[in-house]
Amino acid sequence: MEQSVKPVSSLPLNPHIAALPPYNAGMNIAMARTLSGRHDIARLASNENPDGCSPAVMAALASSSFEPWRYADPACAALRAALGEKLAVDPDLIVAGNGSEEMIAAISRAVLVPGVSVVTTVPSFGLHEIEPLAAGANVVKIPMTAEMGFDLAALEEAIAAGPRLVFISSPWNPVGPGLDGPSLQRLIDAVRPGTLFALDEAYFEFADPGAPDGIQVLRGSGIDHVVLRTFSKAYGLAGLRVGYAVCSGLELARVIAAAKTPFNVNAAAQTAAIAALADESWMEASAARVRAERLRTGAALAGLGFRVAQSQTNFLFFDCKGDSSSLAAGLLKQGIIVKAWRETGYEHYLRVTIGLPADNDRLIAALQELVAR
Secondary structure, X not given: OOOOOOOOOOOOOOXXXXXXOOOOOOOOHHHHHHHHOOOOOEEOOOOXXXXXXXXXXXXXXXXXXXXXXXXXXXXXXXXXXHHHHHHOOOHHHEEEEOHHHHHHHHHHHHHOOOOOEEEEEEOOOHHHHHHHHHOOOEEEEEEOXXXXXXXXXXXXXXXXOOOOEEEEEXXXXXXXXXXXXXXXXXXXXXXXXXXXXXXXXXXXXXXXXXXXXXXXXXXXXXXXXXXXXEOOOOOOOXXXXXXXXXXXXXXXXXXXHHOOOOOOOOHHHHHHHHHHHOOHHHHHXXXXXXXXXXXXXHHXXXXXXXXXXXXXXXXXXXXXXXXXXXXXXXXXXXXXXXXXXXXXXXXXXXXXXXXXXXXXXXXXXXHHHHHHO
């Protein structure tokens, strides 16, 4: 017997949560196969590492030291110690999370109250807007320039106005450019007491050599800050969800840690992250391959007439001069998943992940065919 659908509930809901925009997580491979009728899918939408992860990670997960029936260390002590040694940072200033996404939520919970303001960019990483909105904050979004870069003057002005929190991603998801040293310093100099400057460096490892290291730059800045990084991208651990926040002070780290859930980073993720850190050479070689393919693929897209943003990441963001959803649908028919951007005013932009050379060749050939129609 079919159950009847219940009428709309009269239960009062949190208005900050009820009004949140959806997060555009992209299409999974099962749905892509169903919609395209193809099995050979090129997954170029979610910025995953096309090389996978270090063999050392797989070995660690298959070893007897990984005991999935045991609770994980809620403090992530071994992981934080390994990160502290790598980064030359006191482990007590590091908070580990279920991806850096959980850290964005924890930071928002830790410092925001209804009515305060948050500054970020647009196009934006969705959670830089969603999590502050969930806390009842007002979000001020600074658009990118016509050249698809940071509007430094507008960001300086908005930051100097004294928001409670600033979320800046550099390298910038979804656009791609990174702040150079002088530009990062300009934004730091605009920060006033009472503002937390959160620098999201999820794509840091893909930046060209010589790019500023936010942890080192901010260490001596004297401002309240957090730097976010993740194992999801360059280290290839997207499916395990482990990221971290490096905080400017012990009290800030304590409150952000208090805002997350207990046992938030599972045992497999902790084991894998420690193994990945011990094999930096694998990550560095993979990132170098991605940078080379980024240059090659970007040049090819520009040659097809697309306006491509400068990128320091493992993806490209470009103006397709039309409805990006239609172009994405055309690519899907050929078994290629990409991400059409949906933020208001940016519906003609497409973001594509740098994949293996063969996948990038498929993308270029498919776009060439679609443009010629």
